[in-house]
Amino acid sequence: MDDALVIAGQIIRSRFLLGTGKFASYEIMRDAIIVSGAHIVTVALRRVDKGGRAENILDFVPKDCIVMANTSGARTADEAVRIARIAKAAGCGNWIKIEVINDNKFLLPDNQETIKATEILVKEGFMVMPYVSPNLQDAKRLKSAGAASIMPLGAPIGTNKGLTTRELVRILVEEIDLPIIVDAGLGQPSHAAEAMEMGCAAVLVNTAVATAQNPVIAAEAFGLAARAGRLAYLSAPREKSNQADASSPLTGFLR
Amino acid sequence: MSDSFYVVYEQYSKYDLAAFFQKVADRDVFGACSKENLTAEDLLTLLSPQAQLQLEPMAKRASALTIQYFGRVIFLYAPLYLSNLCDNECVYCGFKKSNNIERKQLSLAEVEEEAKAIAATGIKHILILTGESKIHTPLSYLKDSVSLLKNYFSSISLEIYPLEKNEYRELVDLGVDGLTIYQETYDEKLYQELHRGGAKSNFLYRLDTPERACRAKMRSVGVGALLGLAPFRREVFLTGLHARYLQDKYPDVEISVSLPRIQPQVSNFSPAHRLSDTDLVQALLALRLFLPRVGINLSTRENSHLRDNLIGLGVTRMSAGSKTFVGGYASKEVGECQFAVSDQRSAAEIKIAIRQKGCQPVMKDWQLI
Numbered sequence: 001m002d003d004a005l006v007i008a009g010q011i012i013r014s015r016f017l018l019g020t021g022k023f024a025s026y027e028i029m030r031d032a033i034i035v036s037g038a039h040i041v042t043v044a045l046r047r048v049d050k051g052g053r054a055e056n057i058l059d060f061v062p063k064d065c066i067v068m069a070n071t072s073g074a075r076t077a078d079e080a081v082r083i084a085r086i087a088k089a090a091g092c093g094n095w096i097k098i099e100v101i102n103d104n105k106f107l108l109p110d111n112q113e114t115i116k117a118t119e120i121l122v123k124e125g126f127m128v129m130p131y132v133s134p135n136l137q138d139a140k141r142l143k144s145a146g147a148a149s150i151m152p153l154g155a156p157i158g159t160n161k162g163l164t165t166r167e168l169v170r171i172l173v174e175e176i177d178l179p180i181i182v183d184a185g186l187g188q189p190s191h192a193a194e195a196m197e198m199g200c201a202a203v204l205v206n207t208a209v210a211t212a213q214n215p216v217i218a219a220e221a222f223g224l225a226a227r228a229g230r231l232a233y234l235s236a237p238r239e240k241s242n243q244a245d246a247s248s249p250l251t252g253f254l255r
Numbered sequence: 256m257s258d259s260f261y262v263v264y265e266q267y268s269k270y271d272l273a274a275f276f277q278k279v280a281d282r283d284v285f286g287a288c289s290k291e292n293l294t295a296e297d298l299l300t301l302l303s304p305q306a307q308l309q310l311e312p313m314a315k316r317a318s319a320l321t322i323q324y325f326g327r328v329i330f331l332y333a334p335l336y337l338s339n340l341c342d343n344e345c346v347y348c349g350f351k352k353s354n355n356i357e358r359k360q361l362s363l364a365e366v367e368e369e370a371k372a373i374a375a376t377g378i379k380h381i382l383i384l385t386g387e388s389k390i391h392t393p394l395s396y397l398k399d400s401v402s403l404l405k406n407y408f409s410s411i412s413l414e415i416y417p418l419e420k421n422e423y424r425e426l427v428d429l430g431v432d433g434l435t436i437y438q439e440t441y442d443e444k445l446y447q448e449l450h451r452g453g454a455k456s457n458f459l460y461r462l463d464t465p466e467r468a469c470r471a472k473m474r475s476v477g478v479g480a481l482l483g484l485a486p487f488r489r490e491v492f493l494t495g496l497h498a499r500y501l502q503d504k505y506p507d508v509e510i511s512v513s514l515p516r517i518q519p520q521v522s523n524f525s526p527a528h529r530l531s532d533t534d535l536v537q538a539l540l541a542l543r544l545f546l547p548r549v550g551i552n553l554s555t556r557e558n559s560h561l562r563d564n565l566i567g568l569g570v571t572r573m574s575a576g577s578k579t580f581v582g583g584y585a586s587k588e589v590g591e592c593q594f595a596v597s598d599q600r601s602a603a604e605i606k607i608a609i610r611q612k613g614c615q616p617v618m619k620d621w622q623l624i
Binding site: 021022024026047048075082083086102103107159160207 | 322324327377379409507508509610614619620621
């Protein structure tokens with residue numbers, strides 16, 4: 001079955017995306033990327049030390065991966081735009097995950113500022129993947145602005161609580177004709193599988209892999225879970241209305 | 256919400272801690288340890304003498320929270336002393352005005368020499384420090400220094416005398432992203448005794464300083480008390496409340512806390528309320544549990560053995576290869592230190608120690624934008 005994930009016209013080999021923060025070493029991070037099969041990895045520009053004297057994170061990302069810089073640290077649309085431009089100049093390519101967070105207590109994204117930054121960066125030729133709280137109207141605005149995908153959170157960053165926003169994400173999957181990639185909050189491979197089973201295009205995980213006792217095994221488990229969830233979705237396409245379909249028709253007596 | 260932390264301060268500064276601690280039972284400690292959102296009373300419970308007997312479960316929880324929210328990483332920075340000229344008479348400080356030490360303020364050429372020496376170690380985050388002398392070390396000097404340091408570092412923080420909001424704003428616009436300002440002590444009466452005369456004698460002005468920096472859109476702001484001046488439990492309690500007040504009121508600012516213990520200085524000041532290592536660990540764990548997402552800073556005041564063992568228990572940021580005298584990195588001569596450095600290891604040695612603890616030393620965690 002032809003089941004390629006296509007984002008902005010590019011075929012993506014894996015529906016599992018990996019974040020690169022929080023790892024105990026760049027070597028462990030690299031091994032985790034490889035065994036997970038991730039094709040897209042996110043890297044915070046704030047950690048990139050190109051030309052510096054210390055190790056550069058980008059040197060540990062396998063060459064066949066797409067590096068998607070994120071705008072971690074941006075508090076406003078303006079800061080996100082500036083970070084994206086610096087990332088591009090630093091050789092991170094033009095894939096950008098927009099993260100605008102001005103709430104350090106819960107690390108929840110600011111959707112309005114994210115939409116503003118998306119509008120600007122799409123016009124500048126970036127492949128924009130906005131990280132947002134799941135909200136249908138905002139997702140529609142992001143699609144109109146030219147976002148390449150929508151990345152709703154499953155739960156606040158780093159909480160490992162799973163797909164707590166399930167119903168809101170489900171609405172995005174049904175209503176928005178863009179890849180929906182659950183980002184943040186997935187703490188177990190089963191959470192990743194759950195998101196994929198309901199039709200999400202991909203999942204992005206960082207904390208749960210990087211802080212596991214064995215991050216490399218955890219990365220493989222998440223990669224497999226995303227694949228398993230996808231296969232489960234393909235095996236039984238559901239009614240988009242989400243309503244039950246009784247095996248014996250309730251109105252069969254009318255025939 | 257109030258306009259000053261002083262309102263919260265007044266509510267809790269006279270709180271009868273002894274009476275509260277008498278009622279704390281082990282089950283209260285375990286309860287506070289396992290909650291997701293801790294109250295002020297929970298923080299006090301974790302700071303109680305009773306809780307000091309339960310440090311292991313607190314440490315397990317603190318370690319898990321730190322790894323969850325910060326990962327297996329330690330951020331490194333280095334302090335850069337620009338000047339030891341000071342108009343204040345803080346009785347505990349090696350730089351106090353009446354101390355007969357060689358006074359020095361770096362020329363811009365010397366600042367650059369220091370910057371080169373620090374940058375050669377791979378450090379990208381710099382903390383610039385001065386004494387308090389607005390005449391000798393005016394804002395214009397600070398701005399010139401910052402402009403120069405931007406060529407060498409990706410993050411520039413301040414630990415200098417308190418400024419007005421618009422002054423902070425000028426420095427933020429220039430590229431400064433962090434401020435550390437210690438209250439020294441949250442005991443107002445003691446504060447007056449320790450800071451007689453000089454600009455620093457205004458307790459309230461200093462208390463509101465972090466807030467002025469937050470309003471000036473400083474990216475990160477750190478608070479703390481100089482531990483040893485007053486009984487630590489109340490100091491750490493109010494430090495925690497101050498940090499939470501700022502975090503609630505300015506959610507766009509990264510708030511951090513420090514736990515500087517007084518070390519012997521040139522002035523031979525002997526702290527009246529010296530903390531044991533156990534006290535320090537309890538303070539660290541209690542703050543981590545109370546403020547799971549707040550950065551916790553540990554300087555080279557502490558020795559290498561203790562610093563290494565505190566990795567993973569809540570500390571997120573450490574200074575490395577520190578010289579605490581003016582001109583300490585490029586000059587071969589040793590000057591008068593503000594405080595004695597216990598952990599004398601180089602940045603390279605500290606990086607190795609952090610790796611041995613299963614963590615990644617992070618040299619760059621911000622980018623001038």
